[in-house]
Amino acid sequence: MNKQVDARGLSCPKPVIETKKVLDQLTEGSITTIVDNEVAMQNVIKLAKSLHFDVVIKEVEKDFYVQMSKGEAGEEILCEIDQERDLAILFGSDTLGEGSEELGKILMKGYVYTLTEYTPYPKTLLFMNSGVKLTTEGSEVLGYLKQLESEGVEVLVCGTCLDYFHLKDKRAVGSVSNMYAIVDAFHGSKNRVTL
Structure with a gap:
């Protein structure tokens, strides 16, 4: 039986997310x-190979057909991925990467959206400096953050940073936190990522 995912016209990262759901x-x-x-x-x-699937590519007109079938190690790897992820992500900015601010906002939106589709979820999301803007009213990623919080992801927002940007009354997700709690959550996690 061959299942099909038509991801034509979908922007990054949706082709990968839709494929992973079926895989x-x-x-x-x-x-x-x-x-x-x-x-x-x-x-x-890359997704298929990381999960140890065999891949065959066909090009038909201007479309690419990526056929994936389970390799010998595929089942074992998928079971490993289902384990709980002890991961803390520290958001130090409301943009992702350096260079174009406009592109950085687009990339950050794509990153946070992808977190909602990629399981298991991280354990904790921490927001500092201009990263706190992501947790406030009007943020383009607010809905995604609320979804993650509703799924049990801990969301901690730096109170000093909210005060600095005059945003304390506009926080719409997460708990206002202090530096000790943020450091404790970050260093207490087995895996840590800083954006």
């Missing part, structure tokens, strides 16, 4: 993801 449920057979650009094709291939 996670695949017990036998294969899946074919159809994409309309090389970047999406490469991203889907």
